[in-house]
Amino acid sequence: xxxxxxxxxxxxxxxxxxxxxxxxxxxxxxxxxxxxxxxxxxxxxxxxxxxxxxxxxxxxxxxxxxxxxxxxxxxxxxxxxxxxxxxxxxxxxxxxxxxxxxxxxxxxxxxxxxxxxxxxxxxxxxxxxxxxxxxxxxxxxxxxxxxxxxxxxxxxxxxxxxxxxxxxxxxxxxxxxxxxxxxxxxxxxxxxxxxxxxxxxxxxxxxxxxxxxxxxxxxxxxxxxxxxxxxxxxxxxxxxxxxxxxxxxxxxxxxxxxxxxxxxxxxxxxxxxxxxxxxxxxxxxxxxxxxxxxxxxxxxxxxxxxxxxxxxxxxxxxxxxxxxxxxxxxxxxxxxxxxxxxxxxxxxxxxxxxxxxxxxxxxxxxxxxxxxxxxxxxxxxxxxxxxxxxxxxxxxxxxxxxxxxxxxxxxxxx
Amino acid sequence: xxxxxxxxxxxxxxxxxxxxxxxxxxxxxxxxxxxxxxxxxxxxxxxxxxxxxxxxxxxxxxxxxxxxxxxxxxxxxxxxxxxxxxxxxxxxxxxxxxxxxxxxxxxxxxxxxxxxxxxxxxxxxxxxxxxxxxxxxxxxxxxxxxxxxxxxxxxxxxxxxxxxxxxxxxxxxxxxxxxxxxxxxxxxxxxxxxxxxxxxxxxxxxxxxxxxxxxxxxxxxxxxxxxxxxxxxxxxxxxxxxxxxxxxxxxxxxxxxxxxxxxxxxxxxxxxxxxxxxxxxxxxxxxxxxxxxxxxxxxxxxxxxxxxxxxxxxxxxxxxxxxxxxxxxxxxxxxxxxxxxxxxxxxxxxxxxxxxxxxxxxxxxxxxxxxxxxxxxxxxxxxxxxxxxxxxxxxxxxxxxxxxxxxxxxxxxx
Ligand SMILES: [Zn+2]
Ligand SMILES: [Zn+2]
Numbered sequence: 001x002x003x004x005x006x007x008x009x010x011x012x013x014x015x016x017x018x019x020x021x022x023x024x025x026x027x028x029x030x031x032x033x034x035x036x037x038x039x040x041x042x043x044x045x046x047x048x049x050x051x052x053x054x055x056x057x058x059x060x061x062x063x064x065x066x067x068x069x070x071x072x073x074x075x076x077x078x079x080x081x082x083x084x085x086x087x088x089x090x091x092x093x094x095x096x097x098x099x100x101x102x103x104x105x106x107x108x109x110x111x112x113x114x115x116x117x118x119x120x121x122x123x124x125x126x127x128x129x130x131x132x133x134x135x136x137x138x139x140x141x142x143x144x145x146x147x148x149x150x151x152x153x154x155x156x157x158x159x160x161x162x163x164x165x166x167x168x169x170x171x172x173x174x175x176x177x178x179x180x181x182x183x184x185x186x187x188x189x190x191x192x193x194x195x196x197x198x199x200x201x202x203x204x205x206x207x208x209x210x211x212x213x214x215x216x217x218x219x220x221x222x223x224x225x226x227x228x229x230x231x232x233x234x235x236x237x238x239x240x241x242x243x244x245x246x247x248x249x250x251x252x253x254x255x256x257x258x259x260x261x262x263x264x265x266x267x268x269x270x271x272x273x274x275x276x277x278x279x280x281x282x283x284x285x286x287x288x289x290x291x292x293x294x295x296x297x298x299x300x301x302x303x304x305x306x307x308x309x310x311x312x313x314x315x316x317x318x319x320x321x322x323x324x325x326x327x328x329x330x331x332x333x334x335x336x337x338x339x340x341x342x343x344x345x346x347x348x349x350x351x352x353x354x355x356x357x358x359x360x361x362x363x364x365x366x367x368x369x370x371x372x373x374x375x376x377x378x379x380x381x382x383x384x385x386x387x388x389x390x391x392x393x394x395x396x397x398x399x400x401x402x403x404x405x406x407x408x409x410x411x412x413x414x
Numbered sequence: 415x416x417x418x419x420x421x422x423x424x425x426x427x428x429x430x431x432x433x434x435x436x437x438x439x440x441x442x443x444x445x446x447x448x449x450x451x452x453x454x455x456x457x458x459x460x461x462x463x464x465x466x467x468x469x470x471x472x473x474x475x476x477x478x479x480x481x482x483x484x485x486x487x488x489x490x491x492x493x494x495x496x497x498x499x500x501x502x503x504x505x506x507x508x509x510x511x512x513x514x515x516x517x518x519x520x521x522x523x524x525x526x527x528x529x530x531x532x533x534x535x536x537x538x539x540x541x542x543x544x545x546x547x548x549x550x551x552x553x554x555x556x557x558x559x560x561x562x563x564x565x566x567x568x569x570x571x572x573x574x575x576x577x578x579x580x581x582x583x584x585x586x587x588x589x590x591x592x593x594x595x596x597x598x599x600x601x602x603x604x605x606x607x608x609x610x611x612x613x614x615x616x617x618x619x620x621x622x623x624x625x626x627x628x629x630x631x632x633x634x635x636x637x638x639x640x641x642x643x644x645x646x647x648x649x650x651x652x653x654x655x656x657x658x659x660x661x662x663x664x665x666x667x668x669x670x671x672x673x674x675x676x677x678x679x680x681x682x683x684x685x686x687x688x689x690x691x692x693x694x695x696x697x698x699x700x701x702x703x704x705x706x707x708x709x710x711x712x713x714x715x716x717x718x719x720x721x722x723x724x725x726x727x728x729x730x731x732x733x734x735x736x737x738x739x740x741x742x743x744x745x746x747x748x749x750x751x752x753x754x755x756x757x758x759x760x761x762x763x764x765x766x767x768x769x770x771x772x773x774x775x776x777x778x779x780x781x782x783x784x785x786x787x788x789x790x791x792x793x794x795x796x797x798x799x800x801x802x803x804x805x806x807x808x809x810x811x812x813x814x815x816x817x818x819x820x821x822x823x824x825x826x827x828x
Contacts, residue, residue, distance in 0.1 A: 009423055153777045162777050210648050222742070226640050233744020234624050235781040243775055244738035248661045248731070257737070257773050317662070323671070324658035328636070328742070330647020359671050361657055363567045363576050367649040 010046075012228065013038055014393055017046045018055065019201050022100060025074035026059045047073055054079040055099055075100045080392070081138050083146040083184070084385030085125055086191070086378055089166045089218050092121065094128035095381040096136045096143075099389075101202060103377065104138075107131035116167040118177055126181040145185040145388030149194040149380045150174060151219060153237045159188050165254050166218065187387040191215060192239040194383030195337045195373075196223025196230050201386050203335065203375045210331040213373075214241070214322060216340040218289060220262045222325060242266065246321055264317035267293060267340055273317075274310045281306055293343045300347045311344060312351050319355020322370070326356060330364045337373040338380075345372065424460075426643065427452055428807055431460045432469065433615050436514060439488035440473045461487055468493040469513055489514040494558040494806070497546060497598070498799030499539055500605070500792055501564045503580045503632050506535065508542035509795040510550045510557075513803075515616060517791065518552075521545035530581040532591055540595040559599040559802030563608040563794045564588060565633060567651045573602050579668050580632065601801040605629060606653040608797030609751045609787075610637025610644050615800050617749065617789045624745040627787075628655070628736060630754035632703060634676045636739060656680065660735055678731035681707060681754055687731075688724045695720055707757045714761045725758060726765055733769020736784070740770065744778045751787040752794075759786065 013036075020035050021027055029047055033040045050056040050073075057076040061069035077098040086093040090113075096105040109124040129146060152164035159175020178186055196205070196213040205211035205225050213223035222241035224231040231238050242262035243255045250259025251272070263269045267289040274284050274292065283299055283306060285291035299307025322334055336349060353370050373379060427450075434449050435441055443461055447454045464470040464487075471490040475483035491512040500507040504527075510519040523538040543560060566578035573589020592600055610619070610627040619625035619639050627637040636655035638645040645652050656676035657669045664673025665686070677683045681703040688698050688706065697713055697720060699705035713721025736748055750763060767784050787793060 153775070163775070224742075226645060227643075229641075231640060231743075233778065233781075234746045235744055235777055237775065237777045237781075238742065238744035240741035240744075240775055240778065243741045244658075245734045245773070246659055246662055248664075248734055250662075255775055320659045320662055324738070327654035327657045328638075328652065329645075330649055330652035330654075332648045359659070361567070361577070361651065361654055361669060363649055363651045364647065364654065367647075367651075 011394060013042060014046050014049065015201075015390065016228075017043060018050060018389075018393070019206065021050075021056065021073065022075055022201070023206065025100070026072040027074075028062060028064075028070040028072055030064070030070055077102065080144040081133075081136065081142050082144055082385040082388045082392075083129055083132060084194075084378075084381035084383065084388070085128065085146060085148040086194070086380035086384060087121060087125065087148065087150045088191075088380075089116075089151065092124040092128050093378055093381055094125070094132045095378065095385065096132035096138075097382075097385045101382065101385065101389075105132040105135035107135070116169075118161075118169065118172045118174065122174070122177045122181060125178060129182055129184075140183070143184045144392040145187055146182060147187045147189070147194070147384030147387030147391075148174075148178065149189060149191045149384045151191060153240075154188050154190050156187075156189055156232075156236050159186070161188075185388070185391060187384075187391045189236070189384075189387055191217075191338075191380045191383075192221040192223040193230055193232065193236075194223075194380045194387070196225055196239075196383070197386045197390075198375055198379040198383035199223070199335050199337065199373060200225055200230065202382060203373055203379070204333060204371050205335055208332045210329065211333045211335065212322075212325050212329060212331045213335045213337050214325070214341075215338045216265065216318075216336060217338040218267045220266045224329065225331075226329070241321065241325060244321070244324065246317060261317070261321040265314055265321065269317075270296070270310065270314050270340070273313050274306075277310055277313070278306045283307060283310075290339075293340055297343050297345065297347075300344070311348055315348055315351030316355050318348075318352050320359050322352060323356050323359035326360045326364045326368050331368055334368060334370045335373050336370070337375075341372060425808060427456060428460050428463065429615075429804065430642075431457060432464060432803075432807070433620065435464075435470065435487065436489055436616070437620070439514070440486040441488075442476060442484040442486055444478070444484055491516065495547075495550065495552055495556050496558055496799040496802045496806075497543055497560040498608075498795035498797065498802070499542065499560060499562040500608070500794035500798060501535060501539065501562065502605075502794075503530075503565065506538040506542050507792055507795055508539070508546045509792065509799065510546035510552075511796075511799045515796065515799065515803075519546040519549035521549070530583075532575075532583065532586045532588065536588070536591045536595060539592060543596055543598075554597065557598045558806040559601060560596060561601045561603070561608070561798030561801030561805075562588075562592065563605045563798045564602060565605060567654075568602050568604050570601075570603055570646075570650050573600070575602075599802070599805060601798075601805045603650070603798075603801055605631075605752075605794045605797075606635040606637040607644055607646065607650075608637075608794045608801070610639055610653075610797070611800045611804075612789055612793040612797035613637070613749050613751065613787060614639055614644065616796060617787055617793070618747060618785050619749060622746045624743065625747045625749065626736075626739050626743060626745045627749045627751050628739070628755075629752045630679065630732075630750060631752040632681045634680045638743065639745075640743070655735065655739060658735070658738065660731060675731070675735040679728055679735065683731075684710070684724065684728050684754070687727050688720075691724055691727070692720045697721060697724075704753075707754055711757050711759065711761075714758070725762055729762055729765030730769050732762075732766050734773050736766060737770050737773035740774045740778045740782050745782055748782060748784045749787050750784070751789075755786060 029043045033043045056073045059074045077100040079099050082097045092109040094107045107128040153162045161172040161174045199205035199213045209228045211225040220242035222239050243260045246261045247259035251263035253260035253263045283295045296307045443457045447457045470487045473488045478484050491514040493513045496511045506523040508521045521542040567576045575586040575588045613619035613627045623642045625639040634656035657674045660675045661673035665677035667674035667677045697709045710721045
C-alpha cells in the first residue's frame with residue numbers, strides 16, 4: 001500500500017519555506033510565496049508555525065508599493081542549536097550550528113588505525129559533542145538535536161549500523177550506545193544522505209527536484225534527490241553507486257564484487273591508478289591517502305605529466321560511472337562532493353565533464369550540469385545537523401498545529 | 415523551485431482508488447479505505463468524482479455487521495474505451511480496452527525492415543487504431559484516449575520522438591503527425607514507462623512505492639517506480655539502464671558508448687553471446703531474434719548444454735546489471751518484463767536471482783525480490799492504454815471538482 005498524505009506535503013513545504021528563509025533573511029511572506037510557488041495563505045500558516053517554534057522572529061516591516069507595509073521575518077539564529085557529527089574512517093568531527101546554520105563551534109577527534117571498536121568510536125563522539133557544547137557556552141536545553149553520520153548502511157529507525165565496510169562493523173546498535181552518553185535527540189544516517197541533504201538545503205541542489213550528489217572520498221557513493229526529497233529506498237540503503245559494476249571481472253572490491261566504481265575512483269582506487277602508471281614515483285605516499293591526493297593536486301597545478309595522466313584516467317572512470325547516473329536518473333544537476341573532489345577541484349571536474357559528454361546519451365546529457373559542491377567546510381557535519389533540524393521540525397508538527405488552530409497570523413503592524 | 419501541491423496528492427490518490435477498484439470489483443468505500451490507507455471521507459469524495467465521470471457505477475449494497483448496508487461500487491466497464499498502441503521495431507500493435515482494462519479488440523501491423531520512415535509508421539498506427547475501433551463496434555465519442563508507446567526518448571509535452579536508436583530517428587514530430595490522422599486525445603511515451611505503469615497499475619509492482627521494471631527485448635531499459643509513481647527525470651529520459659556501462663571498453667553500442675548493458679543482454683547481445691560460444695551452431699537464426707530466443711528457450715527445456723550455457727552467461731551479465739539497480743535504488747521488487755524475459759521465463763529468472771545474490775550488497779539484496787511480469791499479453795499496449803486512462807483522469811479533475819462541490823456522496827440506500 002502506498003500512502004501519501006497531506007502531512008507529507010506539509011512537511012515538505014515547511015522545509016521549503018525554512019530553506020528559503022535561511023538562504024535569504026529577512027524576507028516577507030509575499031517574497032516567500034513567490035520564491036517557493038506556494039500560496040500566500042500556506043506560507044502564512046507555515047511562517048506562523050515557525051514563529052511559534054521560535055525558529056523565526058519578526059524583524060519589522062517594509063513598504064510595499066501602494067499597499068500596507070509587509071511584515072518581515074528572519075531566522076531566529078539564537079532560537080536553538082543543532083549539532084552535526086561526521087564519523088569517518090580516520091576521525092570524528094562535530095560542529096555546533098545556530099538555526100541559521102552558522103558554525104558556532106568545532107571539535108575533531110583523531111582515530112588511529114585499529115581504533116575502530118564501537119565503544120571507542122562512541123567515546124570520541126561523546127567527547128566531540130561535549131566539546132562543542134562547552135565551547136559555544138550554551139545550555140543543553142537549547143540543543144534541538146544531534147545528527148550523526150556513520151559510514152556504510154544504517155537503519156534510521158533502529159539506529160543499527162548494519163554494515164560499515166572499512167571497519168568490518170556488522171549490526172552495531174550505535175543509537176543505543178550513543179544514547180547511554182548523549183541526552184539530546186539523536187538522528188543517525190550515512191554520509192551519502194548527509195551530503196545530499198546539505199546540497200539540497202544549502203548547496204548546489206537547492207531548488208532542484210532531481211539531483212545526484214556524488215561523494216568522492218575513501219569510499220564513494222551517490223546521494224539521490226528525487227522529486228525534491230532524498231531517495232532512501234525501501235531499507236535506507238539507496239545510493240550505493242560505489243558498488244555498481246564498471247568493469248565486469250575488474251578489481252576486487254571489499255564488498256566481494258569485482259570491478260565496482262569505488263575500486264577505480266575512491267581514494268585507494270586513485271592510488272592504485274597512480275601505482276599502475278608510475279610504480280615507484282614520488283607522488284605516491286603508500287600509507288597516506290590524503291597526502292597522495294594532495295600531491296596529485298599540486299602535480300596537476302604544476303603540469304606534472306604523471307599527475308595529469310592519473311587525474312585524467314580517474315576522470316575517465318568517473319565519467320563512465322557518472323554517465324550511468326545521468327542515463328538512469330536524468331537529473332538536473334550532478335554535484336561532486338567530499339574531500340577528494342574538493343582537493344582535485346576544477347581540473348578534475350573539467351575532465352569529468354568531457355568524459356561524461358563522451359559516454360552519456362544526448363537527451364539526458366543536455367539536461368544536466370556537473371559542478372563542484374559550493375559548500376565550504378565539512379558538508380557531512382552540515383548535512384548531519386540538517387537531519388537534526390528536520391527531526392526538530394517533524395517532531396513538533398502536531399504540537400504546533402494544535403497551537404496555531406484559530407490563531408490568525410498578523411499581517412499588519414500591531 | 416520545487417512545487418508539490420495538494421492537487422498532485424489528489425491525482426495520486428485518485429489513481430490509487432481506481433487501481434484498487436479495477437483489481438477488485440465490486441467493493442465498498444470502507445474496503446477501499448482499508449486497502450488504500452486513505453480516510454473514508456477522502457475515498458467517498460474520490461468515488462463520487464469517479465461516479466460523476468461514469469467510470470464507476472453503483473451496484474447495490476452489502477450488509478455490514480450491525481451497521482447500515484454499505485453501498486457497493488464497480489468499474490463501469492462500458493463507461494468508455496481506451497486504446498494502447500505499441501510501436502516496436504518490427505510491428506505496430508493496438509489494443510482497445512474497456513474501463514476495466516479488459517481487451518475488446520486487437521490489431522497488429524507488420525513492418526518490414528526499412529519500412530521505418532515516420533509517415534510509414536504513422537500510417538500503420540492509424541490503420542491499427544481504426545481497426546480496433548471498428549472491431550469493437552463502438553462510437554468514436556466513447557474513446558477516452560489513445561496512449562502510444564514509441565521506442566527511445568520522447569518529449570511527452572511536445573510529442574517529439576527525439577531519438578529512436580534502431581531507426582535512427584532524430585526529432586520526429588510524431589504527435590503532430592499522428593494528430594493529422596487520429597482525432598482522439600493522444601498520449602505519447604516510451605515502452606520503459608509503459609511497462610512500468612502497467613506493472614504499477616495491474617502487475618507485480620502494485621502497492622509498491624519502490625520498484626524497478628526491467629525491460630528485456632531488442633533494446634533494454636528500466637522503468638523506475640519511486641515514491642509510488644513513475645520517475646521520469648527532468649527531461650523524461652530516466653531509465654536508460656541499457657546504456658549504463660557494464661564492461662568498460664567492452665562491446666560497441668549503437669549509442670556510441672562501449673560496454674553498455676544492452677550489448678550483452680538485449681536480444682542482439684544474446685545472439686552474440688551464443689555466436690561467441692558456438693559459432694556455427696543450430697540454435698542461431700542469424701537474421702531472426704525471435705527464432706533464436708525461442709530456440710534457446712526450447713534448448714534449455716531440453717537440457718541442451720549450449721543453450722544452458724548461453725542463458726547462464728546472459729544471466730550473469732543481467733545479474734551484475736540488476737545488482738547495480740538494487741544497490742543504487744534499493745527497490746522492494748524487480749520485475750522482468752518484455753518478450754525476451756517472457757520467452758526465457760523462470761529458468762532465466764532463477765539464474766538471475768543467483769547472479770544478483772553474488773553481486774549485490776546484503777542489505778538491499780535482503781529487501782528485494784526478483785519476479786517475472788505476471789501480465790498476460792502485451793504489457794506495452796496495456797501501459798499505453800493506462801497513459802490514456804491517467805490522461806482522462808487528469809483532464810477532468812477541474813470539471814469534476816466543480817460538479818461535486820456541495821453534492822454529498824450518497825452512502826445509504828435511496
Ligand atoms: Zn563493491
Ligand atoms: Zn549504449
